[in-house]
Amino acid sequence: MQTSGSGPVASGPVALALDFGGTKVESALVDGAGRLLPGSRFRAPTGPSASSEGLWESVASVLDAALAAVGDRELIGVGIGTAGPIDERAGLVSPLNVPQWRGFPFRDRVVEWLRDRATPAPVTLRMDGLAITLADHWIGAAGGVDNVMGMVVSTGIGGGLILGGATVSGPTGNAGHIGHIEVGGFDVRCACGGTGCVEAVASGPRSVAWARSQGWTGNSGEQLATAYTAGDAIARAAVRRAGTAIGRAIASAAALTDLEVVAVGGGFSRVSPDLFGFIREAIDERAEFGFVKKVQVVPSGLSDEGPLIGAAALIHRAAVVTGSAEPQPLGSST
Incomplete structure (x- = not known):
């Protein structure tokens, strides 16, 4: 698993951002100004050779690493941007270039991961293209x-x-x-x-x-x-x-x-x-x-951090995200 981080020190509440694609999965902590917390960015491989559970193990590894970097900050949610197609209501994903995952319960697995760690936070899953659009609308070229x-x-x-x-x-x-x-x-x-x-x-x-x-x-x-x-x-x-x-x-x-x-x-x-x-x-x-x-x-006005910023925007910019404006209790998801 690779790590990286950049930008000024994040302050205030943070969102845990997760970006899943056909070659890698990344996580990071992002503050309310769209800045990545230095040292909180982690990457693991995905790809066609991994099993379904092997893919989930890559996801869990970067989630665990990012969660460990939260420290005494408030974690206000987990935003997931994923390759699709997806079933947003059911929280299922079937990425075209990841045949191991067809109807994979991605959102619920992240909810379970949070429950296992006694971490109260809502989970929002959307297509990665929508997440990157949110990022550009938030701090990029479409503000x-x-x-x-x-x-x-x-x-x-x-x-x-x-x-x-x-x-x-x-x-x-x-x-x-x-x-x-x-x-x-x-x-x-x-x-x-x-x-x-x-x-x-x-x-x-x-x-x-x-x-x-x-x-x-x-x-x-x-x-x-x-x-x-x-x-x-x-x-x-x-x-x-x-x-x-x-x-x-x-x-x-x-x-x-x-x-x-x-x-x-x-x-x-x-x-x-x-x-x-x-x-x-x-x-x-x-x-x-x-x-x-x-x-x-x-x-785009964004660097390669854009997909992670967009995943975090699902939490920080919840009022813009249809159907996810209200706070949710532990274990809930949108």
Whole structure:
């Protein structure tokens, strides 16, 4: 298990943030200003080779480590941002890239973990895309804006929605799953079963795979970024292709929800600053729809701490999180 920490010393009540994905799970303590408590960030591997209980053991290890760092501070809740799909009401998760967990009772396992440690704190579980959107709305690039979509472009593509100043997660918790909007012009099969999903076109691994199919010899998004900067024609075509697909997906989402700002983060979103220009070009194709063209697409204002800050926002910003504004007793969850 790896540890890290940064920023000024946290003060006042803290939330225990948990971010679960297909390659790692992280925890940290976050204060009411969105700052990570130094020395409270812990990481453990997940991945396809672990068993279901092995995955839970990784989760429990980082939870235990973060809880030990609480000291005499008040712990006001546990916020969980997780890859999906999820069943928000039941607290179940079935991450697409973690086949060992199908209908896994993630929220209840964390509630049990707290009960075993006699630690009174509510638990809130939401999609990781919604958590990252909350973080940007709280202290990032979308502060003060009431109609926002957060978007993560990395190994996969995820997102979340804040409309009218409140989160929108839908009856199952999967609203805002922008990665699985189908975009025109791309006949590519997606792991979800769809064809032309933006994740299947524009994620980091899929962009690298497309470039390799065109004769490029690199192996990673980082190498693709280097090749793009050096002027490699295939790398440049791959980044333009990704930007076009992302822009079309954002335009569709803006047409549906009348968005003001889309904050885009994730490792592959930094492949080149030109990516945002290609996104803008695709949005501006909706020439007759001013309400679509008005949407601002900006880089996320968050560092790699963003997913943890977003998970903590599920607790610290509970009034913005639909259905979780009221305090809850020990063992309860939302």
